[in-house]
Amino acid sequence: MVNNAFVYVANLGSNNVSKIKVWDNPVVATIGVGKSPIAIGITPDGQFAYVANRLSNNISKIKISDNSATTITVGAAPGAIAITPDGQFAYVANEHSNNVSKINISTDNVDATITVGTGPGAIAITPDGQFAYVANRLSNNISKIKISDNSATTITVGAAPGAIAITPDGQFAYVANEHSNNVSKINISTDNVDATITVGTGPGAIAITPDGQFAYVANRLSNNISKIKISDNSVVATIDVGTNPQAIAITPYGQFAYVTNLGSNSVSKIKISDNSIVDNMTVGTNPQTTAITPYGRFDYVANEGSNTMSNIQVSYNCVTNINIRTQTETIGITEYERFDYVANGGSSNISKIQVSDDPVANIAVEEGPSGIRINPEGQFPYVANSLPDNVSKVKVSDDPVANISVGEGPSTIGITPDGRFAYIINSGSNNVSKIQISDNAIVAIINVGRNPRAIGITPDGQFVYVANLCSNNVSKINVSDNSVTNITVGIHPRAIGITPDGQFVYIANLCSNNVSQIKASDDSVTNITVGTAPMAIAITPITEPEINNNMEE
Numbered sequence: 001m002v003n004n005a006f007v008y009v010a011n012l013g014s015n016n017v018s019k020i021k022v023w024d025n026p027v028v029a030t031i032g033v034g035k036s037p038i039a040i041g042i043t044p045d046g047q048f049a050y051v052a053n054r055l056s057n058n059i060s061k062i063k064i065s066d067n068s069a070t071t072i073t074v075g076a077a078p079g080a081i082a083i084t085p086d087g088q089f090a091y092v093a094n095e096h097s098n099n100v101s102k103i104n105i106s107t108d109n110v111d112a113t114i115t116v117g118t119g120p121g122a123i124a125i126t127p128d129g130q131f132a133y134v135a136n137r138l139s140n141n142i143s144k145i146k147i148s149d150n151s152a153t154t155i156t157v158g159a160a161p162g163a164i165a166i167t168p169d170g171q172f173a174y175v176a177n178e179h180s181n182n183v184s185k186i187n188i189s190t191d192n193v194d195a196t197i198t199v200g201t202g203p204g205a206i207a208i209t210p211d212g213q214f215a216y217v218a219n220r221l222s223n224n225i226s227k228i229k230i231s232d233n234s235v236v237a238t239i240d241v242g243t244n245p246q247a248i249a250i251t252p253y254g255q256f257a258y259v260t261n262l263g264s265n266s267v268s269k270i271k272i273s274d275n276s277i278v279d280n281m282t283v284g285t286n287p288q289t290t291a292i293t294p295y296g297r298f299d300y301v302a303n304e305g306s307n308t309m310s311n312i313q314v315s316y317n318c319v320t321n322i323n324i325r326t327q328t329e330t331i332g333i334t335e336y337e338r339f340d341y342v343a344n345g346g347s348s349n350i351s352k353i354q355v356s357d358d359p360v361a362n363i364a365v366e367e368g369p370s371g372i373r374i375n376p377e378g379q380f381p382y383v384a385n386s387l388p389d390n391v392s393k394v395k396v397s398d399d400p401v402a403n404i405s406v407g408e409g410p411s412t413i414g415i416t417p418d419g420r421f422a423y424i425i426n427s428g429s430n431n432v433s434k435i436q437i438s439d440n441a442i443v444a445i446i447n448v449g450r451n452p453r454a455i456g457i458t459p460d461g462q463f464v465y466v467a468n469l470c471s472n473n474v475s476k477i478n479v480s481d482n483s484v485t486n487i488t489v490g491i492h493p494r495a496i497g498i499t500p501d502g503q504f505v506y507i508a509n510l511c512s513n514n515v516s517q518i519k520a521s522d523d524s525v526t527n528i529t530v531g532t533a534p535m536a537i538a539i540t541p542i543t544e545p546e547i548n549n550n551m552e553e
């Protein structure tokens with residue numbers, strides 16, 4: 001489960017490892033290791049982390065359950081580590097002794113020391129666990145190690161090979177050659193270099209999409225990414241990113257590539273389907289490496305220059321040191337409380353419950369239903385489907401489904417009191433889709449702030465308020481002409497409540513521990529201190545005595 005997931009960070013300058021809990025980001029342990037820890041590998045069962053200590057010529061084996069560490073001596077200057085898919089062995093590339101240490105994970109013994117080329121600095125293991133590929137930077141070749149008997153063969157590639165990636169089907173190894181500005185494609189079954197592909201200047205990192213269709217290469221000196229089509233070896237796109245791109249990570253479902261830019265202290269998020277830059281996110285100083293959690297929810301970036309770790313929420317492009325992300329189930333109830341609709345985020349359907357006697361009917365929609373709103377007449381529930389980026393319109397009487405394409409990552413819906421329009425928050429594309437309910441037409445795409453997460457509509461239906469989590473403001477949309485006014489509030493606005501008379505809008509600010517009160521008539525803001533991490537807000541109805549008192553005043 002994600003609640004029990006941890007990120008391990010090798011701190012080169014302080015000779016320790018930080019253990020970070022993924023869900024809420026506290027550093028739960030700082031674990032002493034050897035000198036200059038530079039690489040980490042975690043066993044497939046999640047029981048152990050192996051840390052390569054470059055200057056002390058050893059490996060620290062950390063037991064994840066209790067953070068205890070043992071030391072295993074290897075060769076000189078260990079700088080890369082890879083673990084076999086069955087979790088039996090860890091392979092360590094020792095750059096200064098020109099060999100690889102094969103560690104038996106069950107015994108901690110070095111079962112073999114395997115001579116390779118000069119300056120081994122990267123290592124990758126085939127998905128079937130039969131071979132380890134080692135990039136020898138100073139001898140311009142690859143050592144292919146047969147795991148069953150530790151024998152090695154040599155394959156000549158370009159100048160200064162520094163990174164390796166293997167296709168998911170195990171057919172090809174791609175090697176980035178930094179000094180010859182190309183990529184060698186090695187046929188694993190024959191050991192032939194089937195292609196040499198020219199890319200940008202100084203290619204130093206490479207990653208392959210989960211479907212095996214594309215390889216992404218970070219060109220450190222030309223400040224761009226080369227996208228290689230694996231089927232025909234063509235470079236189908238050259239994508240400009242930040243300065244000195246260092247590392248690449250691709251989300252598990254293959255939607256996005258994340259690139260750390262060392263020189264510009266940023267991360268570029270690339271949409272794989274169209275090669276567009278979705279966002280350039282400022283992180284810490286000198287971001288070096290990046291890793292994405294197994295479910296693709298978070299991207300962690302190690303910032304060497306500021307000794308920090310940036311946590312990026314993949315769905316929303318939000319960089320934050322505090323991450324509280326609750327997977328609340330969303331519920332909508334029809335008029336007269338006849339039916340209750342529940343969005344089931346993990347099963348691609350919604351449950352329709354008859355309130356009178358609680359029978360349940362499950363209605364198939366699209367993947368990741370995350371929000372529901374029902375029109376005032378109770379005829380149509382609208383369901384935001386976060387993964388295929390559309391909205392399902394369900395007819396209450398007989399449950400046929402109409403799917404309406406909207407922006408990226410639709411998460412929340414608001415419907416005007418007159419039932420004419422549905423407003424869909426698209427958290428991934430930073431906009432709002434306005435749907436005309438009568439004919440399902442998208443009548444407007446309205447740009448708002450970064451990572452919109454909550455919506456509220458005034459009782460008179462004149463204005464829509466959208467809370468933008470990562471730009472710390474609220475977008476006020478005029479329903480009549482779709483114009484937008486942005487209002488600055490607290491840090492990470494997460495929820496909206498509007499008073500029944502429409503005079504005030506209240507915004508819960510997750511990370512500044514306050515509530516912003518917006519006066520609807522002039523957009524002025526008053527901040528009210530509350531408890532820690534306010535997540536939700538609700539406003540009581542106006543009672544009859546209050547109405548009478550207001551009238552007397």
